[in-house]
Amino acid sequence: MYKTFYGLKERPFGKTPDPRFLYLAPQYEEAMARLQYAVEEREIAVLTGEIGSGKTTLSRALMDQNDGDQFVLVVNPRLTPTQLLRELAIRLDISPGHYRADLVDALSDRLLQLHQEGRGVVLVVDEAQLIPGKPTFDEIRLLSNFQLDTTNLISIILIGQPELRKRLAHPAYAALRQRVGMWFHLSALDARDTAAYVNFRLKVAGAVNGAVFSRPAMEAIHGHSKGVPRVINNLCTNALLLGFGKEERPVSVDTVNEAASEIVT
Ligand SMILES: Nc1ncnc2c1ncn2[C@@H]1O[C@H](COP(=O)(O)OP(=O)(O)O)[C@@H](O)[C@H]1O
Ligand SMILES: [Mg+2]
Structure with missing residues (x-):
């Protein structure tokens, strides 16, 4: 086996995500710091990068770093607005069998409850360039309206390939864009x-x-x-x-x- 021959105890370039192998090159460190800020301030953040550039890895590291918060990872974002709400509800232990209006109310109550318990909620949508249409993005923007006084109740991290950024640059997305508190592009x-x-x-x-x-x-x-x-x-x-x-x-x-x-x- 090549490991012994090269003096290795384990596989250095394995596919399983392992935090011990996380390497924070300067740009990763900056991305992490800014993502962390977005989590703490309950903002919307957009992280883009080419395939394989380390986006998902960073989101996992962010999750590890905030283990008191409730992370909801959406890895298949081909969802209609209602499907997205339902997904979020299920992950927050709310029964999804409600009408839409009830679902929104129940979500609002749950977010408030978690907030009062001192737990933040972080919605991470990976491969967000696959979100099928603007209505789902609108729903995401509306989620950021859940507030207590002036405190936001949910952080939202949209992760995607560079076309996500292109898409959000379109005038139709101006309202969402204005809500985004941080943009970061991972380079090679x-x-x-x-x-x-x-x-x-x-x-x-x-x-x-x-x-x-x-x-x-x-x-x-x-x-x-x-x-x-x-x-x-x-x-x-x-x-x-x-x-x-x-x-x-x-x-x-x-x-x-x-x-x-x-x-x-
Ligand atoms: N900062 C990093 N430190 C260690 N390994 C990394 C880092 N960034 C990426 N990788 C490795 O590169 C591969 C691709 O990363 P991934 O996060 O899946 O990319 P993306 O989500 O952008 O397609 C993974 O196997 C991961 O372990
Ligand atoms: Mg990925």
Whole structure:
């Protein structure tokens, strides 16, 4: 197994989300700080980034960091407004068998109750670019109207691919846009942060710095992956498998190139 050969105790680029492997490159740290602020201020936040850039990972880290709050994760946002309300109701332990008006009242009461217990409610809609139509976005905006005096009762985090931002830029979404308290776009990692990311994961997995990928190999990892974490992970795993097959240590640039030609990005 390649792990032993490269001095690793576990798989450094595994697919299961594991907070120990969370690497807060500067932009992630900034994104986290701003998301945290949005949670505390009960604002609407919009987080965008290309596929595999780390959006879902950050939302999970945010959840871990606020474990006293009630997070409601919506991972399939192909929902009509009423379906969205029902989903929220179910997750907040309200029976969804109400008429719409009753549902809204029940939600309002529940949010108030949780607020009085000192628990915030955070609605996270992942892949929000898949929300089918404007009515569902309108419903999301209306959710932000639940207030006690001037205190908002719910934080809403919309996560999506870059087209989410494009969509919200349309004049029809002006009312929602005005409610958004924070916008953040996750970019790809630059060469330095890519190397730091890879080294961080290797170190958590037990490796000694520099012993796994040669320096040119590391540069090639950035070149092929364009700094997208999910692609970096796939590429590195593939390169380690190939390198192990050749008993090559550290993994060479040729092996990384070969690994890149085999993976679909
Ligand atoms: N900051 C990070 N630290 C560690 N791993 C990360 C980080 N960002 C992304 N990843 C890894 O990259 C992969 C893709 O991240 P993900 O959050 O699913 O991206 P997205 O939701 O933007 O498509 C995951 O396997 C994740 O573990
Ligand atoms: Mg995701």
